[in-house]
Amino acid sequence: MKKILILTDYRNSFRREEKSYYSLSLNKMREVFIKNSYEVEVLSYIxxxxxxxxxxxxxxxxxxSSADDNYKKYIDDIVFYLKDKNKIFPKYELLKCQENKGFQELYKLKQGIKSLKYYYLCNLKDLNKVENKLTYPIIMKKINGAGSSQVFKINSKNELIDKIKKNIKTQEYIKKYLKKKISEIIIKLKLDRKNLKKYQNYVLEEINMEPFVLQEFVPDLExxxxxxxFGKKYYALNRRVREGDFRASGSGKLFFIEPPESVLNYAEKIYKKLDTPIASLDICINKNNECNLIEFQSLHFGPYTIMKSNYYYEKINSNWKQIFKKSNLSEEYANAMVEYINDKK
Incomplete structure (x- = not known):
């Protein structure tokens, strides 16, 4: 009989449900796998x-996976080891994409997904080398964090420099750090003034490191x-931009309305290129009616859209059909895994 190993976290949970601290139903997942002729074993990472x-x-x-950065690093290490002698779902690269907007851009590039123009940077020196290529307004994103709290619209070079400085470390912190360390260095290393200055510059550069993404701004988004x-099933949620803002994510203005066919077609194309059993896609339409992928996830994303929707879309005989049926998250998660695993044989 075919086998599936379900790996849970330290609480024997499989994340995530509507709240990140809720688990999917392992019983329902197990039932789906058994129904599809899989023998199931459930173990935790430990x-x-x-x-x-x-x-x-x-x-x-x-x-x-996990929303906790430290525990996710632990998971990352284990999955990295397991991937070479096992079949991992989703694949390891998609774990690295979780809440990592920088790696998402690299993975899109690797998978041949063309979307909004971007630059993946780490400090002000990096910015100096690409600044003449930037067009304002531009979107700046810290690479981690869900929602839109770490996403900023930048209108000028000076504003961008200020935001980068605030995003990384304050100059006050740097001065305090240097003041404390310089005396220790002089004593321990007996540096002359020339080498001491080099070390000061080195420390300044090392402290001022925190990756971020600059992404093309799409104007006039409503x-x-x-x-x-989830496999062949597509669930759609329209998110309106807040008044006086540029962000739809986190606005709370949510509507279950029929998406344009172009959005579903684009989502299907992106989903196939991502090579994943399940996906969460943020898609916008520009003034030329072109779809663009803003961000994506394949693990530990918010399932509000599937849990609250009374229907889903499925392409049948090359046409999108709206199917009115309430879905169960745990069952659809397992169904999508079965479909993907069987297709990969």
Whole structure:
């Protein structure tokens, strides 16, 4: 019999439900897998550590992630090891895309997904090398964090420089750090003035490091689309931009209305290129009626759209059909995994 190993977290949970601290139903997931002729084993990350990672091989592994940065690093390390001797769903690169807007852009590039122009930078020196290519307004994003709280519209070079400085570390912190360390360095290393100045510059550069993404600004947006894809099923949510703002994400102005066919077609194309069982896609339409991918996730994303929708869309005989049926998140998650795993054989 075919086998699936479900990897849970330290609370024996598989994230995430509507709230990030709620688990999907492992019983419902197990029922779907068994119905599709899979033998199921459920273990936590610490369970497989105790068993010995070297003993986990030739398995189909469906794994959970986390919103906690430190625990996610732990998961990342384990999944990195498991991926070479097992089949991992979703694949390892998509774990790295979770709440990492910088790696998302690199993965899009790798998968041949053309979308909004971007620059992935880490400090002010990087900015100096691309500044003449930038067009304002531009969007600046810290690479981590959900929603739109770390997304900013920048209108000029000076505003961008100020935002980068605030985004990284304050000059006051740097001065205090240097003042404390310089005396220690003189004593320990007996540096002359020339080498001491070099070290000061080095410390300044090292402190001023925090990756960020600059992304092309799409003007006059009134809304965007959140599209969740679970295998062949597409769930659509329209998100309106707040008054006096440029962001639809986090606005709370949410509407279950029929999306343009172009949005569903674009979502299908992106979903296939991402090579994932499930996906959360943020899609906008510019003034030329062209669709663009703003961001995406394949793990640990908010499932509001599937949980609150009374219908989904499915392409049948090359046409999109709206199917009125309430979906269960845990069942559809497992169904999408089964469909993807079977297609990969």
């Amino acid at each position: 369970d497989i550590i105790n068993l010995g990672l070297e003993n986990i091989e030739n398995q189909n592994i469906v794994y959970t 809304s965007d689309w959140k599209i969740l894809v």
